[in-house]
Amino acid sequence: xxxxxxxxxxxxxxxxxxxxxxxxxxxxxxxxxxxxxxxxxxxxxxxxxxxxxxxxxxxxxxxxxxxxxxxxxxxxxxxxxxxxxxxxxxxxxxxxxxxxxxxxxxxxxxxxxxxxxxxxxxxxxxxxxxxxxxxxxxxxxxxxxxxxxxxxxxxxxxxx
Numbered sequence: 810x811x812x813x814x815x816x817x818x819x820x821x822x823x824x825x826x827x828x829x830x831x832x833x834x835x836x837x838x839x840x841x842x843x844x845x846x847x848x849x850x851x852x853x854x855x856x857x858x859x860x861x862x863x864x865x866x867x868x869x870x871x872x873x874x875x876x877x878x879x880x881x882x883x884x885x886x887x888x889x890x891x892x893x894x895x896x897x898x899x900x901x902x903x904x905x906x907x908x909x910x911x912x913x914x915x916x917x918x919x920x921x922x923x924x925x926x927x928x929x930x931x932x933x934x935x936x937x938x939x940x941x942x943x944x945x946x947x948x949x950x951x952x953x954x955x956x957x958x959x960x961x962x963x964x965x966x967x968x969x
Contacts, residue, residue, distance in 0.1 A: 884936035
C-alpha cells in the first residue's frame with residue numbers, strides 16, 4: 810500500500826506543509842514541520858532540508874519516518890510512512906532533484922540537502938466529524954469562519 814493516490818498527491822501539492830516524525834536516540838519521537846514537500850512519483854515524497862539538524866541526525870541513525878499532511882479546512886489528509894534517506898548537496902542525485910524546488914525562489918538557495926521518503930504505507934486521515942454526518946462543504950465553511958475570526962488582520966485585508 811505504498812502508492813500515493815491522486816488525492817494524496819493533490820494534498821501535498823496544495824498544502825506543502827507536512828509534519829515529519831522521526832525517532833530520537835532515546836526512542837522518543839521528534840516531530841518537526843517541513844514546508845517544502847513535493848511529490849517525486851507514486852512512491853516517493855521529498856523535502857528540502859533547510860534547518861533540520863535533529864531530523865537529519867535521527868534519519869541517518871534510524872531512517873524510519875512518518876509524515877502527516879492535513880487540509881485544515883476539509884479536515885482530511887493522509888499519513889505516509891517508510892524509510893527516508895538524506896541526499897547531500899554534493900551528489901548527482903541532489904543536482905537532478907534540486908531544480909524541482911525552484912518554485913520557492915530564493916529559499917531554494919538555502920536548501921542544504923534533500924530528504925527522500927520511500928513510501929511503504931499511505932493511509933487516509935479524516936475528522937471524526939465525517940462519521941456523524943458532516944460534509945466537506947460544511948466543515949470548510951466552519952473552519953474558514955473560525956480562522957477568519959482568529960486572524961482579524963487577514964479578515965480586514967480580504968474585505969478591503
